[in-house]
Amino acid sequence: MSKDAPIFECLALIGTGLIGSSIARAARESGAVKTIVATARSETTRRRVAELRLADKVADTNAAAVEDADLVIVCIPVGQSGAAAKDIGAHLKPGAVISDVGSVKSAVVADMAPHLPKGVHFIPAHPVAGTEHSGPDAGFAELFVNRWCILTPPEGTDRDAVARLAAFWRRLGANVDSMSPEHHDLVLAITSHLPHLIAYTIVGTADEFSNVTRSEVLQFSAGGFRDFTRIAASDPTMWRDVFLTNKDAVLEMLGRFNEDLSVLTRAIRNGEGEKLFEHFAHTRAIRRGIVEIGQDSAAPDFGRPHARLPDAPLPRPYASNDD
Protein backbone atom coordinates (compact mmCIF):
# COMPACT_ATOMS: atom_id res chain seq x y z
CA MET A 1 0.00 0.00 0.00
CA SER A 2 1.43 3.34 -1.00
CA LYS A 3 2.02 5.71 1.86
CA ASP A 4 -0.60 8.07 0.58
CA ALA A 5 -3.22 5.56 -0.53
CA PRO A 6 -6.48 5.72 1.41
CA ILE A 7 -6.58 3.28 4.31
CA PHE A 8 -10.36 2.97 4.28
CA GLU A 9 -12.78 3.62 1.46
CA CYS A 10 -15.60 5.23 3.36
CA LEU A 11 -15.51 6.73 6.86
CA ALA A 12 -18.74 7.33 8.75
CA LEU A 13 -18.63 9.76 11.66
CA ILE A 14 -21.42 9.50 14.21
CA GLY A 15 -21.10 12.90 15.86
CA THR A 16 -19.20 15.91 14.56
CA GLY A 17 -18.17 17.96 17.56
CA LEU A 18 -14.57 18.96 18.33
CA ILE A 19 -13.23 15.42 17.89
CA GLY A 20 -15.47 14.20 15.06
CA SER A 21 -14.93 17.33 13.00
CA SER A 22 -11.18 17.21 13.63
CA ILE A 23 -11.12 13.61 12.39
CA ALA A 24 -13.04 14.71 9.30
CA ARG A 25 -10.58 17.49 8.58
CA ALA A 26 -7.50 15.37 9.29
CA ALA A 27 -8.78 12.39 7.32
CA ARG A 28 -9.44 14.66 4.39
CA GLU A 29 -6.11 16.50 4.53
CA SER A 30 -4.13 13.32 4.94
CA GLY A 31 -6.04 11.31 2.36
CA ALA A 32 -6.66 8.59 4.93
CA VAL A 33 -10.08 7.78 3.44
CA LYS A 34 -11.77 8.20 0.10
CA THR A 35 -15.12 9.50 1.24
CA ILE A 36 -16.62 10.75 4.48
CA VAL A 37 -20.22 10.51 5.60
CA ALA A 38 -21.10 12.42 8.75
CA THR A 39 -24.10 12.80 10.94
CA ALA A 40 -25.04 14.62 14.13
CA ARG A 41 -27.96 14.41 16.49
CA SER A 42 -29.22 17.95 15.98
CA GLU A 43 -30.36 19.34 12.67
CA THR A 44 -28.48 22.58 13.43
CA THR A 45 -25.18 20.73 13.68
CA ARG A 46 -25.89 18.69 10.56
CA ARG A 47 -26.57 21.88 8.65
CA ARG A 48 -23.34 23.43 9.96
CA VAL A 49 -21.34 20.36 8.97
CA ALA A 50 -22.75 20.69 5.47
CA GLU A 51 -21.90 24.41 5.37
CA LEU A 52 -18.34 23.70 6.49
CA ARG A 53 -18.12 20.91 3.87
CA LEU A 54 -16.64 18.61 6.45
CA ALA A 55 -18.06 15.52 4.72
CA ASP A 56 -18.97 14.31 1.27
CA LYS A 57 -22.41 13.52 2.56
CA VAL A 58 -24.34 14.50 5.66
CA ALA A 59 -26.77 11.78 6.72
CA ASP A 60 -29.89 12.48 8.75
CA THR A 61 -29.71 9.37 10.89
CA ASN A 62 -27.05 7.18 12.42
CA ALA A 63 -28.39 4.21 10.50
CA ALA A 64 -28.16 5.99 7.14
CA ALA A 65 -24.65 7.25 7.89
CA VAL A 66 -23.06 3.82 8.28
CA GLU A 67 -24.60 1.94 5.35
CA ASP A 68 -21.60 2.19 3.03
CA ALA A 69 -18.87 2.70 5.61
CA ASP A 70 -15.95 0.37 6.14
CA LEU A 71 -14.82 2.52 9.10
CA VAL A 72 -17.36 3.88 11.55
CA ILE A 73 -16.19 6.16 14.38
CA VAL A 74 -18.65 7.09 17.10
CA CYS A 75 -17.68 10.59 18.35
CA ILE A 76 -20.31 11.46 20.96
CA PRO A 77 -20.45 11.71 24.75
CA VAL A 78 -19.83 8.22 26.15
CA GLY A 79 -23.24 8.08 27.82
CA GLN A 80 -24.85 7.97 24.38
CA SER A 81 -22.65 5.31 22.81
CA GLY A 82 -24.94 2.40 23.68
CA ALA A 83 -27.89 4.06 21.95
CA ALA A 84 -25.76 4.86 18.91
CA ALA A 85 -24.61 1.23 18.67
CA LYS A 86 -28.22 0.15 18.81
CA ASP A 87 -29.07 2.57 15.99
CA ILE A 88 -26.33 1.32 13.68
CA GLY A 89 -26.06 -2.38 14.60
CA ALA A 90 -28.41 -3.69 11.92
CA HIS A 91 -27.05 -1.40 9.20
CA LEU A 92 -23.34 -2.09 9.34
CA LYS A 93 -21.48 -3.47 6.35
CA PRO A 94 -19.94 -6.91 7.00
CA GLY A 95 -16.21 -6.51 7.64
CA ALA A 96 -16.53 -2.89 8.73
CA VAL A 97 -14.36 -1.57 11.55
CA ILE A 98 -16.40 0.05 14.33
CA SER A 99 -14.58 2.35 16.70
CA ASP A 100 -15.15 5.31 18.98
CA VAL A 101 -13.22 8.13 20.66
CA GLY A 102 -14.61 7.96 24.20
CA SER A 103 -12.54 8.96 27.24
CA VAL A 104 -13.80 5.87 29.07
CA LYS A 105 -13.43 2.39 27.64
CA SER A 106 -14.88 -0.32 29.92
CA ALA A 107 -18.33 1.26 30.00
CA VAL A 108 -18.29 1.93 26.27
CA VAL A 109 -17.43 -1.69 25.53
CA ALA A 110 -20.21 -2.88 27.83
CA ASP A 111 -22.73 -0.50 26.27
CA MET A 112 -21.86 -0.94 22.60
CA ALA A 113 -20.76 -4.55 22.16
CA PRO A 114 -24.20 -6.18 22.71
CA HIS A 115 -25.66 -4.21 19.80
CA LEU A 116 -22.97 -4.99 17.24
CA PRO A 117 -23.41 -7.94 14.87
CA LYS A 118 -20.90 -10.69 14.25
CA GLY A 119 -18.86 -10.02 11.14
CA VAL A 120 -17.81 -6.46 12.06
CA HIS A 121 -14.62 -5.55 13.93
CA PHE A 122 -15.27 -3.61 17.12
CA ILE A 123 -12.09 -1.79 18.20
CA PRO A 124 -12.67 0.88 20.84
CA ALA A 125 -10.21 3.76 20.74
CA HIS A 126 -9.37 6.97 22.57
CA PRO A 127 -7.31 9.74 21.01
CA VAL A 128 -5.90 11.63 24.01
CA ALA A 129 -6.31 15.08 22.52
CA GLY A 130 -8.71 17.96 22.72
CA THR A 131 -9.23 21.60 23.54
CA GLU A 132 -11.69 23.45 25.75
CA HIS A 133 -13.83 24.31 22.72
CA SER A 134 -16.75 22.25 21.39
CA GLY A 135 -18.73 21.81 18.19
CA PRO A 136 -17.98 21.37 14.48
CA ASP A 137 -16.35 24.80 14.16
CA ALA A 138 -13.83 24.03 16.91
CA GLY A 139 -12.12 21.13 15.13
CA PHE A 140 -8.84 21.34 13.23
CA ALA A 141 -6.78 18.88 11.24
CA GLU A 142 -3.66 19.07 13.43
CA LEU A 143 -5.38 18.13 16.69
CA PHE A 144 -3.98 14.60 16.79
CA VAL A 145 -0.44 15.26 15.63
CA ASN A 146 2.04 13.81 18.15
CA ARG A 147 -0.79 12.92 20.55
CA TRP A 148 -1.45 9.32 21.59
CA CYS A 149 -4.38 7.25 20.43
CA ILE A 150 -5.07 4.26 22.68
CA LEU A 151 -6.72 1.19 21.15
CA THR A 152 -8.42 -1.37 23.38
CA PRO A 153 -9.18 -4.27 21.01
CA PRO A 154 -11.00 -7.15 22.71
CA GLU A 155 -9.12 -10.44 22.75
CA GLY A 156 -9.36 -12.27 19.45
CA THR A 157 -9.95 -9.15 17.37
CA ASP A 158 -8.85 -9.52 13.76
CA ARG A 159 -5.22 -8.40 13.55
CA ASP A 160 -5.55 -6.88 10.13
CA ALA A 161 -8.48 -4.73 11.28
CA VAL A 162 -6.46 -3.48 14.27
CA ALA A 163 -3.50 -2.74 12.01
CA ARG A 164 -5.68 -0.77 9.63
CA LEU A 165 -7.24 1.30 12.41
CA ALA A 166 -3.76 1.96 13.82
CA ALA A 167 -2.57 3.01 10.37
CA PHE A 168 -5.53 5.37 10.09
CA TRP A 169 -4.63 7.14 13.35
CA ARG A 170 -0.97 7.28 12.40
CA ARG A 171 -1.94 8.91 9.13
CA LEU A 172 -3.70 11.56 11.20
CA GLY A 173 -0.39 12.20 12.95
CA ALA A 174 -1.06 10.26 16.16
CA ASN A 175 1.09 7.73 17.97
CA VAL A 176 -0.75 4.48 18.67
CA ASP A 177 -0.64 2.34 21.81
CA SER A 178 -2.90 -0.45 23.00
CA MET A 179 -3.96 -1.75 26.40
CA SER A 180 -6.95 -3.29 28.15
CA PRO A 181 -10.06 -1.15 28.71
CA GLU A 182 -9.61 -1.51 32.48
CA HIS A 183 -6.03 -0.28 32.43
CA HIS A 184 -6.98 2.56 30.11
CA ASP A 185 -9.63 3.71 32.56
CA LEU A 186 -7.14 3.71 35.41
CA VAL A 187 -4.46 5.59 33.46
CA LEU A 188 -6.91 8.20 32.22
CA ALA A 189 -8.47 8.57 35.67
CA ILE A 190 -5.19 10.04 36.86
CA THR A 191 -3.94 11.79 33.70
CA SER A 192 -7.26 13.29 32.67
CA HIS A 193 -10.37 12.65 34.75
CA LEU A 194 -9.02 13.65 38.16
CA PRO A 195 -7.37 16.82 36.79
CA HIS A 196 -10.67 17.83 35.23
CA LEU A 197 -12.61 17.18 38.41
CA ILE A 198 -10.12 19.19 40.47
CA ALA A 199 -10.21 22.05 38.00
CA TYR A 200 -14.01 22.08 37.95
CA THR A 201 -13.97 22.14 41.74
CA ILE A 202 -11.48 24.94 42.28
CA VAL A 203 -13.08 27.19 39.69
CA GLY A 204 -16.38 26.75 41.53
CA THR A 205 -14.73 27.42 44.89
CA ALA A 206 -13.23 30.67 43.65
CA ASP A 207 -16.55 31.83 42.32
CA GLU A 208 -18.45 31.27 45.55
CA PHE A 209 -16.15 32.96 48.02
CA SER A 210 -17.99 36.05 49.17
CA ASN A 211 -14.99 37.99 50.54
CA VAL A 212 -13.41 38.11 47.10
CA THR A 213 -15.53 39.33 44.20
CA ARG A 214 -15.81 37.52 40.89
CA SER A 215 -14.24 40.48 39.14
CA GLU A 216 -11.22 40.24 41.45
CA VAL A 217 -10.93 36.54 40.71
CA LEU A 218 -10.96 37.22 36.97
CA GLN A 219 -8.67 40.24 37.21
CA PHE A 220 -5.92 38.48 39.14
CA SER A 221 -6.34 35.08 37.54
CA ALA A 222 -2.90 35.20 35.91
CA GLY A 223 -1.47 34.12 39.27
CA GLY A 224 -2.32 30.53 38.36
CA PHE A 225 -6.10 30.27 38.50
CA ARG A 226 -6.63 30.97 34.80
CA ASP A 227 -4.85 27.74 33.88
CA PHE A 228 -7.56 25.78 35.68
CA THR A 229 -10.37 27.66 34.00
CA ARG A 230 -9.35 26.34 30.61
CA ILE A 231 -9.89 22.74 31.65
CA ALA A 232 -13.01 23.69 33.60
CA ALA A 233 -14.42 25.12 30.37
CA SER A 234 -14.52 21.70 28.74
CA ASP A 235 -17.77 20.28 27.43
CA PRO A 236 -20.16 19.67 30.37
CA THR A 237 -22.08 16.79 28.80
CA MET A 238 -18.95 14.92 27.84
CA TRP A 239 -17.49 15.28 31.31
CA ARG A 240 -20.67 14.43 33.18
CA ASP A 241 -20.67 11.14 31.26
CA VAL A 242 -16.99 10.48 31.98
CA PHE A 243 -17.49 10.77 35.73
CA LEU A 244 -20.65 8.69 35.70
CA THR A 245 -19.09 5.90 33.64
CA ASN A 246 -15.61 5.77 35.19
CA LYS A 247 -16.84 6.22 38.74
CA ASP A 248 -14.75 3.58 40.50
CA ALA A 249 -11.36 4.61 39.11
CA VAL A 250 -12.12 8.31 39.65
CA LEU A 251 -13.20 7.72 43.25
CA GLU A 252 -10.05 5.74 43.91
CA MET A 253 -7.85 8.52 42.51
CA LEU A 254 -9.81 11.08 44.50
CA GLY A 255 -9.09 9.15 47.67
CA ARG A 256 -5.38 9.18 46.98
CA PHE A 257 -5.42 12.84 46.04
CA ASN A 258 -7.19 13.69 49.31
CA GLU A 259 -4.59 11.80 51.31
CA ASP A 260 -1.78 13.68 49.59
CA LEU A 261 -3.53 17.00 50.06
CA SER A 262 -3.91 16.26 53.77
CA VAL A 263 -0.18 15.67 54.05
CA LEU A 264 0.65 19.01 52.41
CA THR A 265 -2.04 20.80 54.41
CA ARG A 266 -0.54 19.50 57.64
CA ALA A 267 2.94 20.57 56.51
CA ILE A 268 1.63 24.10 55.93
CA ARG A 269 -0.21 24.16 59.26
CA ASN A 270 2.91 22.99 61.09
CA GLY A 271 5.24 25.26 59.17
CA GLU A 272 7.32 22.36 57.83
CA GLY A 273 9.22 24.23 55.14
CA GLU A 274 11.64 21.44 54.37
CA LYS A 275 8.84 18.99 53.59
CA LEU A 276 7.12 21.49 51.30
CA PHE A 277 10.35 22.30 49.50
CA GLU A 278 11.11 18.64 48.84
CA HIS A 279 7.68 17.99 47.41
CA PHE A 280 7.80 21.08 45.18
CA ALA A 281 11.29 20.29 43.89
CA HIS A 282 10.19 16.75 43.02
CA THR A 283 7.16 17.74 40.95
CA ARG A 284 9.31 20.09 38.89
CA ALA A 285 11.11 17.08 37.45
CA ILE A 286 7.85 15.62 36.14
CA ARG A 287 7.24 18.70 34.02
CA ARG A 288 10.68 18.29 32.49
CA GLY A 289 9.84 14.69 31.61
CA ILE A 290 6.68 15.71 29.76
CA VAL A 291 8.48 18.38 27.77
CA GLU A 292 11.32 15.99 26.95
CA ILE A 293 9.01 13.40 25.37
CA GLY A 294 7.29 16.09 23.32
CA GLN A 295 3.94 16.01 25.11
CA ASP A 296 4.05 19.72 25.92
CA SER A 297 5.78 22.82 24.68
CA ALA A 298 9.06 23.86 26.27
CA ALA A 299 8.04 27.49 25.82
CA PRO A 300 7.31 29.26 29.11
CA ASP A 301 3.65 29.69 30.02
CA PHE A 302 2.56 27.16 27.32
CA GLY A 303 3.83 29.67 24.75
CA ARG A 304 1.00 32.06 25.55
CA PRO A 305 1.33 35.21 23.46
CA HIS A 306 2.82 38.24 25.23
CA ALA A 307 2.09 41.67 23.84
CA ARG A 308 5.06 43.95 23.30
CA LEU A 309 5.74 46.89 25.55
CA PRO A 310 3.43 49.70 24.50
CA ASP A 311 5.16 52.49 22.60
CA ALA A 312 8.52 51.58 23.99
CA PRO A 313 11.26 53.97 22.85
CA LEU A 314 14.26 52.37 21.21
CA PRO A 315 16.23 50.54 23.87
CA ARG A 316 19.22 52.58 24.93
CA PRO A 317 22.56 50.76 24.89
CA TYR A 318 23.70 49.64 28.30
CA ALA A 319 27.03 50.48 29.83
CA SER A 320 29.13 47.35 29.87
CA ASN A 321 29.62 45.97 33.32
CA ASP A 322 33.29 45.51 32.56
CA ASP A 323 33.96 49.19 31.98
Place this chain on the structure above:
Amino acid sequence: MSKDAPIFECLALIGTGLIGSSIARAARESGAVKTIVATARSETTRRRVAELRLADKVADTNAAAVEDADLVIVCIPVGQSGAAAKDIGAHLKPGAVISDVGSVKSAVVADMAPHLPKGVHFIPAHPVAGTEHSGPDAGFAELFVNRWCILTPPEGTDRDAVARLAAFWRRLGANVDSMSPEHHDLVLAITSHLPHLIAYTIVGTADEFSNVTRSEVLQFSAGGFRDFTRIAASDPTMWRDVFLTNKDAVLEMLGRFNEDLSVLTRAIRNGEGEKLFEHFAHTRAIRRGIVEIGQDSAAPDFGRPHARLPDAPLPRPYASNDD
Protein backbone atom coordinates in the same frame (compact mmCIF):
# COMPACT_ATOMS: atom_id res chain seq x y z
CA MET B 1 7.02 64.90 32.51
CA SER B 2 7.32 63.64 28.97
CA LYS B 3 5.87 60.23 28.38
CA ASP B 4 9.26 58.78 27.70
CA ALA B 5 11.25 60.55 30.39
CA PRO B 6 12.69 58.26 33.06
CA ILE B 7 10.44 57.96 36.10
CA PHE B 8 13.30 57.19 38.47
CA GLU B 9 16.97 57.99 38.12
CA CYS B 10 18.46 54.85 39.55
CA LEU B 11 16.77 51.50 40.11
CA ALA B 12 18.32 48.95 42.45
CA LEU B 13 17.20 45.35 42.12
CA ILE B 14 17.80 43.07 45.08
CA GLY B 15 17.50 39.71 43.38
CA THR B 16 17.57 39.00 39.67
CA GLY B 17 15.58 35.84 39.09
CA LEU B 18 12.62 35.59 36.72
CA ILE B 19 10.91 38.70 38.10
CA GLY B 20 13.94 40.84 38.89
CA SER B 21 15.55 40.19 35.53
CA SER B 22 12.25 40.86 33.74
CA ILE B 23 11.98 44.19 35.53
CA ALA B 24 15.55 45.00 34.49
CA ARG B 25 14.79 44.19 30.85
CA ALA B 26 11.44 46.01 30.82
CA ALA B 27 12.77 49.08 32.66
CA ARG B 28 15.59 49.29 30.16
CA GLU B 29 13.44 48.80 27.07
CA SER B 30 10.83 51.26 28.23
CA GLY B 31 13.27 53.88 29.49
CA ALA B 32 11.54 53.86 32.88
CA VAL B 33 14.82 54.51 34.70
CA LYS B 34 18.20 56.00 33.85
CA THR B 35 20.45 53.45 35.43
CA ILE B 36 20.06 50.01 36.96
CA VAL B 37 22.13 48.48 39.73
CA ALA B 38 21.48 44.81 40.42
CA THR B 39 22.64 42.28 42.91
CA ALA B 40 21.98 38.64 43.71
CA ARG B 41 22.82 36.41 46.64
CA SER B 42 25.02 33.96 44.76
CA GLU B 43 28.16 34.92 42.94
CA THR B 44 27.14 32.66 40.03
CA THR B 45 23.97 34.65 39.49
CA ARG B 46 25.78 37.98 39.80
CA ARG B 47 28.25 36.85 37.17
CA ARG B 48 25.42 35.76 34.89
CA VAL B 49 23.64 39.10 35.34
CA ALA B 50 26.83 40.83 34.29
CA GLU B 51 27.21 38.55 31.27
CA LEU B 52 23.63 39.23 30.22
CA ARG B 53 24.25 42.98 30.73
CA LEU B 54 21.00 43.24 32.62
CA ALA B 55 22.29 46.16 34.70
CA ASP B 56 24.69 49.08 34.44
CA LYS B 57 26.38 47.85 37.56
CA VAL B 58 26.31 44.58 39.46
CA ALA B 59 26.86 45.09 43.17
CA ASP B 60 28.29 42.44 45.45
CA THR B 61 26.08 43.20 48.43
CA ASN B 62 22.56 44.38 49.07
CA ALA B 63 23.93 47.39 50.95
CA ALA B 64 26.15 48.46 48.06
CA ALA B 65 23.35 48.01 45.54
CA VAL B 66 20.99 50.55 47.10
CA GLU B 67 23.40 53.42 47.89
CA ASP B 68 22.48 55.59 44.92
CA ALA B 69 19.01 54.22 44.19
CA ASP B 70 15.85 56.26 44.33
CA LEU B 71 13.82 53.10 43.59
CA VAL B 72 14.71 49.82 45.29
CA ILE B 73 12.78 46.67 44.38
CA VAL B 74 13.35 43.55 46.44
CA CYS B 75 12.80 40.53 44.13
CA ILE B 76 13.55 37.49 46.27
CA PRO B 77 11.53 34.73 47.95
CA VAL B 78 9.34 36.39 50.57
CA GLY B 79 10.94 34.45 53.42
CA GLN B 80 14.17 36.41 52.82
CA SER B 81 12.67 39.89 52.61
CA GLY B 82 13.17 40.72 56.29
CA ALA B 83 16.88 39.94 56.08
CA ALA B 84 17.21 41.99 52.89
CA ALA B 85 15.50 44.96 54.55
CA LYS B 86 17.92 44.66 57.44
CA ASP B 87 20.85 44.67 54.99
CA ILE B 88 19.76 47.80 53.19
CA GLY B 89 18.02 49.82 55.94
CA ALA B 90 21.04 51.91 56.93
CA HIS B 91 22.18 52.49 53.33
CA LEU B 92 19.05 53.86 51.72
CA LYS B 93 18.98 57.32 50.19
CA PRO B 94 16.52 59.68 51.90
CA GLY B 95 13.37 59.98 49.77
CA ALA B 96 13.93 56.64 48.03
CA VAL B 97 10.97 54.40 47.20
CA ILE B 98 11.37 50.87 48.59
CA SER B 99 9.20 48.19 47.09
CA ASP B 100 9.10 44.45 46.49
CA VAL B 101 7.37 41.88 44.26
CA GLY B 102 6.35 39.27 46.83
CA SER B 103 3.27 37.09 46.37
CA VAL B 104 2.36 37.66 50.03
CA LYS B 105 2.00 41.14 51.48
CA SER B 106 1.07 41.09 55.20
CA ALA B 107 4.09 39.03 56.17
CA VAL B 108 6.41 41.07 53.95
CA VAL B 109 5.22 44.30 55.55
CA ALA B 110 5.71 42.85 59.03
CA ASP B 111 9.18 41.56 58.15
CA MET B 112 10.53 44.57 56.24
CA ALA B 113 9.00 47.66 57.84
CA PRO B 114 10.89 47.49 61.16
CA HIS B 115 14.24 47.70 59.32
CA LEU B 116 13.42 50.68 57.11
CA PRO B 117 14.36 54.20 58.25
CA LYS B 118 12.05 57.20 58.35
CA GLY B 119 12.43 59.34 55.28
CA VAL B 120 12.06 56.52 52.73
CA HIS B 121 8.77 55.51 51.13
CA PHE B 122 7.92 51.84 51.69
CA ILE B 123 5.32 50.70 49.14
CA PRO B 124 4.94 46.93 48.90
CA ALA B 125 3.85 45.65 45.50
CA HIS B 126 3.00 42.43 43.71
CA PRO B 127 3.04 42.11 39.94
CA VAL B 128 0.70 39.17 39.24
CA ALA B 129 2.79 37.66 36.47
CA GLY B 130 5.30 34.89 36.02
CA THR B 131 6.18 31.69 34.26
CA GLU B 132 7.30 28.28 35.45
CA HIS B 133 10.92 29.15 34.71
CA SER B 134 13.40 30.69 37.16
CA GLY B 135 16.64 32.61 37.11
CA PRO B 136 18.10 35.60 35.27
CA ASP B 137 17.94 33.87 31.88
CA ALA B 138 14.20 33.23 32.21
CA GLY B 139 13.14 36.89 32.35
CA PHE B 140 11.77 38.89 29.43
CA ALA B 141 10.69 42.49 28.96
CA GLU B 142 7.06 41.70 28.04
CA LEU B 143 6.25 39.71 31.18
CA PHE B 144 4.17 42.46 32.78
CA VAL B 145 2.29 43.73 29.75
CA ASN B 146 -1.45 43.69 30.46
CA ARG B 147 -0.90 41.96 33.82
CA TRP B 148 -1.94 43.59 37.10
CA CYS B 149 0.45 45.02 39.64
CA ILE B 150 -1.10 45.39 43.09
CA LEU B 151 0.26 48.10 45.40
CA THR B 152 -0.41 47.91 49.13
CA PRO B 153 0.80 51.30 50.42
CA PRO B 154 0.46 51.69 54.20
CA GLU B 155 -1.91 54.44 55.34
CA GLY B 156 -0.30 57.86 55.18
CA THR B 157 2.20 56.93 52.45
CA ASP B 158 3.35 59.91 50.39
CA ARG B 159 0.95 60.21 47.44
CA ASP B 160 3.57 61.37 45.02
CA ALA B 161 5.75 58.36 45.80
CA VAL B 162 2.80 56.01 45.19
CA ALA B 163 2.02 57.80 41.92
CA ARG B 164 5.60 57.44 40.75
CA LEU B 165 5.73 53.74 41.55
CA ALA B 166 2.39 53.27 39.77
CA ALA B 167 3.76 55.17 36.76
CA PHE B 168 6.83 52.92 36.77
CA TRP B 169 4.71 49.77 36.58
CA ARG B 170 2.47 51.25 33.93
CA ARG B 171 5.56 52.06 31.87
CA LEU B 172 6.41 48.37 32.07
CA GLY B 173 3.00 47.65 30.54
CA ALA B 174 1.15 46.67 33.71
CA ASN B 175 -2.23 47.78 35.02
CA VAL B 176 -2.07 49.07 38.58
CA ASP B 177 -4.52 48.47 41.42
CA SER B 178 -4.21 49.00 45.15
CA MET B 179 -5.69 47.35 48.22
CA SER B 180 -4.80 46.45 51.79
CA PRO B 181 -2.17 43.76 52.40
CA GLU B 182 -4.79 41.60 54.14
CA HIS B 183 -7.21 41.72 51.23
CA HIS B 184 -4.37 41.07 48.80
CA ASP B 185 -3.45 37.94 50.69
CA LEU B 186 -7.03 36.67 50.56
CA VAL B 187 -7.46 37.40 46.85
CA LEU B 188 -4.17 35.77 45.95
CA ALA B 189 -4.86 32.78 48.19
CA ILE B 190 -7.70 31.83 45.86
CA THR B 191 -6.37 33.08 42.50
CA SER B 192 -2.81 31.85 42.92
CA HIS B 193 -1.79 30.07 46.12
CA LEU B 194 -4.54 27.44 46.27
CA PRO B 195 -4.17 26.62 42.53
CA HIS B 196 -0.45 26.08 43.04
CA LEU B 197 -0.97 23.87 46.08
CA ILE B 198 -3.55 21.77 44.24
CA ALA B 199 -1.29 21.43 41.23
CA TYR B 200 1.68 20.43 43.39
CA THR B 201 -0.54 17.86 45.08
CA ILE B 202 -2.03 16.23 42.01
CA VAL B 203 1.29 15.97 40.23
CA GLY B 204 2.66 14.18 43.27
CA THR B 205 -0.39 11.90 43.44
CA ALA B 206 0.05 10.87 39.82
CA ASP B 207 3.68 10.08 40.33
CA GLU B 208 3.15 7.80 43.31
CA PHE B 209 0.39 5.59 41.99
CA SER B 210 1.96 2.19 41.53
CA ASN B 211 -0.62 0.72 39.12
CA VAL B 212 0.18 3.36 36.53
CA THR B 213 3.83 3.90 35.59
CA ARG B 214 5.47 7.29 35.43
CA SER B 215 6.06 6.85 31.73
CA GLU B 216 2.32 6.26 31.21
CA VAL B 217 1.53 9.39 33.19
CA LEU B 218 3.90 11.42 31.01
CA GLN B 219 2.79 9.78 27.77
CA PHE B 220 -0.92 10.42 28.26
CA SER B 221 -0.58 13.75 30.04
CA ALA B 222 -2.26 15.66 27.22
CA GLY B 223 -5.58 14.55 28.67
CA GLY B 224 -5.36 17.42 31.15
CA PHE B 225 -2.58 16.49 33.57
CA ARG B 226 0.14 18.34 31.68
CA ASP B 227 -1.55 21.68 32.41
CA PHE B 228 -1.03 21.10 36.12
CA THR B 229 2.60 20.17 35.69
CA ARG B 230 3.44 23.63 34.43
CA ILE B 231 2.32 25.29 37.64
CA ALA B 232 3.83 22.49 39.70
CA ALA B 233 7.17 23.31 38.05
CA SER B 234 7.28 26.74 39.66
CA ASP B 235 10.18 27.74 41.88
CA PRO B 236 10.15 25.54 45.04
CA THR B 237 11.79 28.09 47.36
CA MET B 238 9.43 30.85 46.36
CA TRP B 239 6.40 28.66 46.88
CA ARG B 240 7.55 27.16 50.15
CA ASP B 241 7.79 30.71 51.47
CA VAL B 242 4.36 31.67 50.12
CA PHE B 243 2.65 28.81 51.96
CA LEU B 244 4.56 29.44 55.17
CA THR B 245 3.81 33.18 55.18
CA ASN B 246 0.18 33.15 53.96
CA LYS B 247 -0.79 30.14 56.02
CA ASP B 248 -4.12 31.34 57.39
CA ALA B 249 -5.66 32.46 54.12
CA VAL B 250 -4.41 29.34 52.33
CA LEU B 251 -5.82 27.04 55.01
CA GLU B 252 -9.16 28.81 54.82
CA MET B 253 -9.31 28.39 51.03
CA LEU B 254 -8.26 24.77 51.38
CA GLY B 255 -11.18 24.17 53.73
CA ARG B 256 -13.63 25.61 51.25
CA PHE B 257 -12.09 23.67 48.38
CA ASN B 258 -12.39 20.44 50.35
CA GLU B 259 -16.06 21.09 51.04
CA ASP B 260 -16.74 21.67 47.36
CA LEU B 261 -14.75 18.60 46.37
CA SER B 262 -16.81 16.51 48.80
CA VAL B 263 -20.02 17.72 47.16
CA LEU B 264 -18.82 16.74 43.69
CA THR B 265 -17.42 13.44 44.97
CA ARG B 266 -20.79 12.57 46.47
CA ALA B 267 -22.53 13.51 43.21
CA ILE B 268 -20.25 11.10 41.35
CA ARG B 269 -20.75 8.35 43.91
CA ASN B 270 -24.54 8.75 43.72
CA GLY B 271 -24.61 9.08 39.96
CA GLU B 272 -26.22 12.55 40.10
CA GLY B 273 -25.62 13.56 36.49
CA GLU B 274 -27.80 16.66 36.61
CA LYS B 275 -25.82 18.13 39.51
CA LEU B 276 -22.51 17.47 37.76
CA PHE B 277 -23.76 18.97 34.51
CA GLU B 278 -24.94 22.15 36.23
CA HIS B 279 -21.62 22.64 37.98
CA PHE B 280 -19.61 22.04 34.81
CA ALA B 281 -21.76 24.38 32.72
CA HIS B 282 -21.36 27.12 35.33
CA THR B 283 -17.56 27.02 35.46
CA ARG B 284 -17.40 27.34 31.68
CA ALA B 285 -18.76 30.89 31.99
CA ILE B 286 -15.87 31.91 34.25
CA ARG B 287 -13.36 31.04 31.55
CA ARG B 288 -15.23 33.26 29.12
CA GLY B 289 -15.03 36.14 31.62
CA ILE B 290 -11.26 35.82 31.90
CA VAL B 291 -10.79 35.79 28.14
CA GLU B 292 -13.15 38.75 27.73
CA ILE B 293 -11.13 40.99 30.08
CA GLY B 294 -7.91 40.06 28.31
CA GLN B 295 -6.38 38.02 31.14
CA ASP B 296 -5.95 34.95 28.95
CA SER B 297 -5.76 34.07 25.29
CA ALA B 298 -8.95 33.15 23.43
CA ALA B 299 -6.94 30.67 21.36
CA PRO B 300 -7.80 27.06 22.15
CA ASP B 301 -5.38 25.17 24.37
CA PHE B 302 -3.64 28.44 25.44
CA GLY B 303 -2.48 28.78 21.85
CA ARG B 304 -0.12 25.84 22.24
CA PRO B 305 1.67 25.15 18.99
CA HIS B 306 0.31 22.25 16.91
CA ALA B 307 2.59 20.61 14.38
CA ARG B 308 1.22 20.18 10.88
CA LEU B 309 0.18 16.81 9.57
CA PRO B 310 3.32 14.97 8.51
CA ASP B 311 3.82 14.76 4.77
CA ALA B 312 0.16 15.31 4.08
CA PRO B 313 -0.67 15.16 0.37
CA LEU B 314 -2.45 18.16 -1.05
CA PRO B 315 -6.00 18.18 0.26
CA ARG B 316 -8.38 16.88 -2.33
CA PRO B 317 -11.42 19.04 -3.04
CA TYR B 318 -14.58 17.82 -1.38
CA ALA B 319 -17.79 17.07 -3.14
CA SER B 320 -20.27 19.75 -2.26
CA ASN B 321 -23.03 18.52 -0.03
CA ASP B 322 -25.55 20.28 -2.24
CA ASP B 323 -24.66 18.33 -5.37
